[in-house]
Amino acid sequence: xxxxxxxxxxxxxxxxxKDAVLHDxxxxxxxxxxxxxxxxxxxxxxSSVVAAYIILFLILFxxxxxxxxxxxxxxxxxxxxxxxxYNPDIAALDIGxxxxxxxxxxxxxxxxxxxxxxxxxxxxxxxxxxxGTTEVKSIYRGQERITTTYKVKVxxxxxxxxxxxxxxxxxxxxxxxxxxxxxxxxxxxVVDINKVYPGVDAAELRLIAKNANIWYQCxxxxxxxxxxxxxxxxxxxxxxxxxxxxxxxxxxxRIAGDDGSYNYCTVKxxxxxxxxxYYNYYQYxxxxxxxxxxxxDEYGRDLFGAxxxxxxxxxxxxxxxxxxxxxxxAIYGSIQGYYGGMVDMILDRISDILSGVPFTVVAVLFQLHxxxxxxxxxxxxxxxxxxxxxxxxxLTRKQFYRFKSQEYVLAAxxxxxxxxxxxxxxxxxxxxxxxxxxxxxxxxxxINSETSLTYLGIINLSTFAGTSIGELMSLGQTAMxxxxxxxxxxxxxxxxxxxxxxxFGNGLRDAFNPSTRGVED
Amino acid sequence: MVKYALQRTALMLFTLxxxxxxxxxxIRMLPLAPLPIGDPHTAVIxxxxxxxxxxxxxxxxxxxxxxxVFTKWDWGICDSAKYYGKDVxxxxxxxxxxxxxxxxxxxxFSIPIGIALGxxxxxxxxxxxxxxxxxxxxxxxxxxxxVYAFLIQxxxxxxxxxxxxxxxxxxxxxxxxxxxxxxxxxLSLAFGTIxxxxxxxxxxxxxVLTSEFMLLARTKGLTKRQATVRHAMKNCMxxxxxxxxxxxxxxxxxxxxIEKIFSIPGVGELYLYSINALDYPLFILLTVxxxxxxxxxxxxxxxxxxxxDPRIRMGSKK
Numbered sequence: 001x002x003x004x005x006x007x008x009x010x011x012x013x014x015x016x017x018k019d020a021v022l023h024d025x026x027x028x029x030x031x032x033x034x035x036x037x038x039x040x041x042x043x044x045x046x047s048s049v050v051a052a053y054i055i056l057f058l059i060l061f062x063x064x065x066x067x068x069x070x071x072x073x074x075x076x077x078x079x080x081x082x083x084x085x086y087n088p089d090i091a092a093l094d095i096g097x098x099x100x101x102x103x104x105x106x107x108x109x110x111x112x113x114x115x116x117x118x119x120x121x122x123x124x125x126x127x128x129x130x131x132g133t134t135e136v137k138s139i140y141r142g143q144e145r146i147t148t149t150y151k152v153k154v155x156x157x158x159x160x161x162x163x164x165x166x167x168x169x170x171x172x173x174x175x176x177x178x179x180x181x182x183x184x185x186x187x188x189x190v191v192d193i194n195k196v197y198p199g200v201d202a203a204e205l206r207l208i209a210k211n212a213n214i215w216y217q218c219x220x221x222x223x224x225x226x227x228x229x230x231x232x233x234x235x236x237x238x239x240x241x242x243x244x245x246x247x248x249x250x251x252x253x254r255i256a257g258d259d260g261s262y263n264y265c266t267v268k269x270x271x272x273x274x275x276x277x278y279y280n281y282y283q284y285x286x287x288x289x290x291x292x293x294x295x296x297d298e299y300g301r302d303l304f305g306a307x308x309x310x311x312x313x314x315x316x317x318x319x320x321x322x323x324x325x326x327x328x329x330a331i332y333g334s335i336q337g338y339y340g341g342m343v344d345m346i347l348d349r350i351s352d353i354l355s356g357v358p359f360t361v362v363a364v365l366f367q368l369h370x371x372x373x374x375x376x377x378x379x380x381x382x383x384x385x386x387x388x389x390x391x392x393x394x395l396t397r398k399q400f401y402r403f404k405s406q407e408y409v410l411a412a413x414x415x416x417x418x419x420x421x422x423x424x425x426x427x428x429x430x431x432x433x434x435x436x437x438x439x440x441x442x443x444x445x446x447i448n449s450e451t452s453l454t455y456l457g458i459i460n461l462s463t464f465a466g467t468s469i470g471e472l473m474s475l476g477q478t479a480m481x482x483x484x485x486x487x488x489x490x491x492x493x494x495x496x497x498x499x500x501x502x503x504f505g506n507g508l509r510d511a512f513n514p515s516t517r518g519v520e521d
Numbered sequence: 522m523v524k525y526a527l528q529r530t531a532l533m534l535f536t537l538x539x540x541x542x543x544x545x546x547x548i549r550m551l552p553l554a555p556l557p558i559g560d561p562h563t564a565v566i567x568x569x570x571x572x573x574x575x576x577x578x579x580x581x582x583x584x585x586x587x588x589x590v591f592t593k594w595d596w597g598i599c600d601s602a603k604y605y606g607k608d609v610x611x612x613x614x615x616x617x618x619x620x621x622x623x624x625x626x627x628x629x630f631s632i633p634i635g636i637a638l639g640x641x642x643x644x645x646x647x648x649x650x651x652x653x654x655x656x657x658x659x660x661x662x663x664x665x666x667x668v669y670a671f672l673i674q675x676x677x678x679x680x681x682x683x684x685x686x687x688x689x690x691x692x693x694x695x696x697x698x699x700x701x702x703x704x705x706x707x708l709s710l711a712f713g714t715i716x717x718x719x720x721x722x723x724x725x726x727x728x729v730l731t732s733e734f735m736l737l738a739r740t741k742g743l744t745k746r747q748a749t750v751r752h753a754m755k756n757c758m759x760x761x762x763x764x765x766x767x768x769x770x771x772x773x774x775x776x777x778x779i780e781k782i783f784s785i786p787g788v789g790e791l792y793l794y795s796i797n798a799l800d801y802p803l804f805i806l807l808t809v810x811x812x813x814x815x816x817x818x819x820x821x822x823x824x825x826x827x828x829x830d831p832r833i834r835m836g837s838k839k
Contacts, residue, residue: 047656356536357544358811360777364796364804365547448665455667456777458796477671477782481679491668499663506659 038433041511048507051500058497062315065308070288073309073466077300079163079278080290082483083156088289091155098293100157101128102483106149113225115154117233118161118213121188121255122277126158157290160278161213162188169247172265172272176252178284185253186284188275189262191215195236212275238263248272295485298475301467303486307493310469313461314497317377318446321384322439328385329392330435334423336393337400344397355390362386363453377464380453384446395438399431433512441505444498451494469494526824533816537809544808545586546579548801569598586805597802603794609802613791613810620775620787622694623703627710628768635715636761639722644749646727654719661716670709670782678705687784706783710776714768721764725757732756763825770818774811 032040043049066073086100104111112127119125132151137144167175179186193205196218200208208221216233219226228234239261243249250264265272282290294303336347363383370379403409404427412426453459454470461468469490476487553575574582589595596609604612642654678684689702729735730753738748775789784790788807795803826833 353536353539356812356816357540358808358815360792360796361544361808361811365544368551368799369547444663451665452667452778456781456793458793473667473671477674480671480675484675487671487675491671495664495668498665499660502663503659 034433038508038511042507045507045510047503048511051503051507054496054500055504058311058493058500059315062308062311066305066312069293069302069305069308070291071302071305073301073306075286075301077282077296079160079300080157080282080292080296081298081300082479082486083290083292083296083300084483084485085295086155086157086290086292088291099128100155100290101153102156103131103151103153105151106134107152108147108149110222110224112150112152114213114223115152115159117216117225118158120233121213121215122158122161122279123185124155124158124277124279126155126161128153128155157279162215162275163278163281164210164212164273165276165281166268166271166273168271172274173247175274175276175284176250179252182283183253184280184283185255186276186280187250187252187264188215188255188277189237189258189264190266190273190275191236192238195238197221238266243267294489295483297472297486298479303472303489306467306472307469307490309466310472310490311493311497313465314447314450314469317381317450318443321381321388321446322442324381324385325388325392325442326435326439329389330396330428332389333393333396334400334428337397338404338419338423338427340401351390351393354387357387359383359387359449360453360458364458367459375464376459376461380450380459380461384449388442388446391442392435392438396428396431396435399434400427403427403430434509437505437509437512440508441502444501444505447494447501448498522824522827525827526820529820529824533820537813537816540812541805541809542583545583545805548805549575549579549582551799551801566600573597596806599800599803601795601798601800601803603798604800604803609806612803613788613806616775616786616788616791617773618692618694619688619785620780620789621772623706623779623785623787624710624772624775626700626703627707627714628772630707631711631714632718632765632768634711635718636722638715639719640726640754642719642723643726643730646730651723655723658716658719658723661712662720664712666709666713666776667778667782669712670705670779673705673709674782677708688786690786703785706779706785709779709783718761718764722757722761725760726753729753729756759826759830762829763822766825767818767822770814770821774814 084100084102085098087098090097091099112130115127116125119127130150130152134149134151136147136149138147139145175186178184191212191214196214196216197205197208198217200221204221211223214223215236217226217236218224225233235257241263245267248265248267252264254260254262265274267273276284279290292302292304294307297303297306332347332351336344363380366379366383366386367376370382400423409422409426412422417426450459451468451470451473454461454468455474456470457474460471462471472490473487473494476483476490480487553570572585574585577585586597589597594610596613599605599607599609599612638654638658642651645651674686678686684705685702687702688706689699691699693699730749735748735753738752739745743751773788775785775787775792777789777793779785780787780789781793788810791803792807792811794800795807
């Protein structure tokens with residue numbers, strides 16, 4: 001075999017390349033950077049991409065909602081508190097959403113009649129529909145009686161109907177002017193209580209609870225309406241009282257059926273008592289109809305804007321905290337991981353002790369010591385930073401242990417790079433992906449703690465930020481039985497935010513973690 | 522192993538000591554509540570403050586505090602309105618059962634469910650069952666516990682009327698009505714625990730199932746079931762069991778939020794009270810307590826690894 005190639009003639013040989021210059025072949029494919037690679041892997045994870053869009057949407061909501069809403073966080077209302085979502089234009093479409101409706105169970109006929117009466121007087125019918133009826137049989141004095149109760153859907157904004165208000169004469173004139181200008185009936189004729197309950201003596205009248213919405217004649221003191229021959233309510237307005245003073249004269253819109261004799265105010269020691277339709281009075285005060293997309297909270301604030309304001313604070317705060325923690329943790333962890341040995345042990349003991357302190361204790365102590373000196377928010381921030389960086393430091397330390405014994409570090413060291421350059425120029429950038437990812441996962445944790453503490457009332461941010469999600473939830477929980485929306489919307493917002501941040505963070509972590517590389521291909 | 526456990530305990534006591542010292546000094550630095558003029562107890566209170574060393578340096582005060590705690594188990598006396606004059610340690614002990622029982626029920630209830638779900642998800646890896654369970658776990662871990670508490674309180678307690686809105690009063694801890702009234706709180710706490718255990722079990726079991734000794738077990742003739750139960754589960758438990766022990770330590774501490782929402786007369790509620798009423802002696806005791814619980818749970822988890830898995834040897838130098 002060896003002999004076979006022993007005598008190959010020289011001319012058979014040729015130069016593979018004689019004058020050619022050899023180059024490495026240029027890659028046909030484009031080089032992918034580390035981050036581009038991570039991005040491609042991230043995009044493959046559908047749920048994380050969706051989560052990223054949801055986060056974007058929630059952030060936009062937090063920015064835009066307080067701007068779009070016509071209310072500021074300081075706008076409160078004494079009547080419309082814990083009221084359901086309502087928008088006048090959408091309510092007019094009658095499609096069952098944003099109609100300010102609540103469902104009352106076990107409503108009797110008198111109550112339904114009262115609701116309809118409000119509708120007849122103000123022209124805004126609170127009664128939407130009857131959802132169901134229940135018949136309860138009971139034995140009363142040996143006789144079987146059937147009591148029918150109804151489940152009724154009611155517009156809570158219209159249900160307020162008319163209220164009694166004592167105003168000054170100037171205010172009265174202003175109201176009339178407003179009425180003339182807008183053509184909206186604000187003032188309603190005052191009611192004569194003797195006509196409402198005919199034949200009831202004065203002593204008994206005093207015992208009846210006053211209800212500004214009863215403008216019709218009643219058959220008994222339980223407010224059962226008395227109807228006329230055609231089945232209509234019988235008005236019980238005051239008629240024919242005249243005041244000599246010009247400021248008490250009424251020269252404005254009159255309700256239908258008024259022959260000019262109804263009185264629109266009662267003069268009481270220099271002021272006038274009027275009956276105003278609250279829905280229109282609201283317009284008179286604020287210049288618009290109530291428009292609460294998420295309803296109102298305990299103080300009558302617009303939840304739509306309030307959630308946005310709370311969310312702004314939470315998001316900015318969480319990002320700030322995680323940025324600070326990232327910085328401190330990275331430096332601390334780098335030193336720990338790079339030097340190792342005794343330095344590592346001492347620093348580890350320090351972070352061990354700090355991480356042992358329960359977070360609530362830290363928050364409370366900082367609040368007590370610092371809040372007066374530097375303000376609530378900075379002291380709250382310090383509390384988060386005091387123990388928050390520990391996780392980040394541990395992570396950086398681990399990464400440093402992983403990279404510091406690699407050859408390229410040794411090479412750099414041989415070339416004369418000093419410690420700082422090695423740490424922050426050579427080792428740290430390699431661990432950056434992992435660290436930034438865990439930074440994203442810190443955000444939901446911070447939001448969760450912040451919401452918990454404001455919910456518990458340990459930290460009160462209302463003077464600084466206006467409100468906070470935790471505070472809104474706490475208010476919502478007290479009103480939970482009557483108006484679940486006040487609790488639902490803040491909880492929904494926070495849950496959605498936290499779920500998507502966690503999903504997003506997990507997706508990022510998987511994308512940056514090279515150990516999963518190639519697994520899904 | 523025992524040496525390691527002792528080392529860790531000693532280190533924990535040291536950490537606890539440092540934290541107690543820090544918190545103690547920080548709390549004593551706060552201004553004292555001024556006594557109302559003409560208060561009949563003024564003399565008594567001032568004498569007591571004198572005895573506690575309020576006019577002495579902080580370290581001396583701390584010494585007095587430690588002496589009282591170690592010699593007489595005297596943690597001080599409440600100085601806020603609601604529990605005025607009560608012994609702090611006694612008050613604290615009286616609040617422990619409620620928290621413990623609620624947490625115990627929740628753990629007993631959620632650990633089997635969590636582990637079962639985790640095993641199920643791991644065995645059906647990458648099927649829709651696994652995806653559903655994993656998604657639910659993700660949701661349950663992310664959503665804060667008070668949101669469940671709201672939902673449970675609104676739907677189960679208020680709308681469906683299955684349970685009372687808040688926990689029943691009284692101290693008949695093991696009666697049926699008490700059990701029913703505890704249920705909402707137990708459920709609210711359980712969600713997070715279930716999710717946690719499902720996640721751990723699933724992650725661990727999927728890793729074990731793909732390891733090579735499982736293949737060996739199958740090749741030597743075990744059925745999949747036998748291999749899973751005898752080999753995979755055993756290895757998976759190395760991680761799961763320590764966290765079970767850890768959560769049993771954790772039953773002592775009450776959750777601030779859940780106890781507030783369901784009015785559970787437990788430690789968490791007391792803690793919240795001490796914060797809001799600025800009752801310093803109570804606050805110090807509870808701080809020490811919560812710190813100790815947190816540290817102890819960590820140690821139990823770490824040490825139990827060594828006891829469960831003979832392959833892990835901690836503390837010994839190679």
